[in-house]
Amino acid sequence: MTLPGFGPKAFRAQGRVAFFPAVVAACGLFAAAPALADPIGDWRIADGSASVRIRGCGGGALCGAVATAKDPAMVGRPVLLSMKPSGEQWAGVIVDARSGTKYNGYISMRGEQTLKVEGCVLGGVICGGQSWSRLK
Structure with missing residues (x-):
């Protein structure tokens, strides 16, 4: 699954992949993910x-x-x-x-x-x- 704006084409800058923005964006997505609720x-x-x-x-x-x-x-x-x-x-x-x-x-x-x-x-x-x- 690719999120809108996060595919390989979104990070191309003058013919090369802009790696740093992709890493920063991914870290932000994972940090904001809620923990699975606990049934205890x-x-x-x-x-x-x-x-x-x-x-x-x-x-x-x-x-x-x-x-x-x-x-x-x-x-x-x-x-x-x-x-x-x-x-x-x-x-x-x-x-x-x-x-x-x-x-x-x-x-x-x-x-x-x-x-x-x-x-x-x-x-x-x-x-x-x-x-x-x-x-x-």
Whole structure:
């Protein structure tokens, strides 16, 4: 991908490539790039009936468990297991806290305040998901 005004032709000066301006421009672009948002923290699930606390669980993976719930029996149940970075998302296992059913799953940040959570079956052929809101 070439940004407008940053291709090889943009830096030609009297038949030679102007190297210094290209380096300066590239440094400015990388310095201004925001860091990838971090999903560690507390999240309200889509229907508002519970919150999930996501934390590191070793080896660069993230895990999450029910932190608060309308049904106290749900608190402490794991819902995200071994979510490891994979590009701009984390991939691992999502557990239905009520039934214990496990799914291949993905989480990805949609800004600082929204986490997209997806579970898939049949090798990823059918996926469903929801958006969680950051609490703190």
